Amino acid sequence: MDTQTVMVEPKNILKVTAAQVLSERKLIEELSQARDEARRVRSDEIDRVKWDVYGAKIRAIEEERDNEIRALEAVRDKAIAEKEREIERHQTVITQAKRILEMLRLSETESLDISEDEVTTRDGTVENLGYLINDLYMKIRLFIITNRKPKNRYSLIAVGRSVFDEPLVKHPYDYGVNVWTTGRRFSILRVLRESHDPELLKKWLSLRKDLATETLAEYERLKQEYVMVKQQYKVEELAELILWKCPQCNNFMTIFDYCGGETPKCYRHEPHVDMVR
């Protein structure tokens, strides 16, 4: 027979008294307190095992692991540094060879001269102040030009050409200057100062006696190095490093240059010339 369908017989109804209810309620309250106390004690015990017993053990083993790893890392880093120093020592030879080859293929055939009327601007207002530097491998000339600014309308500029170029040296080059050249492109272009009055620019320039010296510092070092390289090396000595040669000038491509699998051209001539093996 299905128990759920059993009806409570009137004779089975409990006979409860108020005293019973109050007593049961008190008992339940006490038991609840005891249960909460059991829960707290158990939790404390769990925390103790978790943190005090095993936490400490885990920290100790983690420390042991970290120490072991650190020791291995130190050994590894030392070995890496050693190899890197070694690579660097060998790299010096390659770096030097690259630099020597860069210098041996420099072109000295094109004139570096900057004529008085070589610089023009949109409205044609230009004043030539002569050469700041007029040396064998670098020429820099100063001009005052009008710029496009509303207030300080005049710029004192330095334009120049050098036998040396990247990657041997990075010349200062200010883009967006209101200036054109009627000759070969400039590799040096610098706005030195701007003013509303060109006379103030000349006065400033007359006070800057060190301007040429400052500009020459790096150039002089490079020039010395270049002269020495030309004295001490012949291209033929490094022939094994040269892959392509220009049939018309001293230009060449080396194993350090990327040619992209195609026959490289020499861009020093118009039209460009194919290099040969």
Ligand SMILES: [Zn+2]
């Ligand atoms: Zn060439």
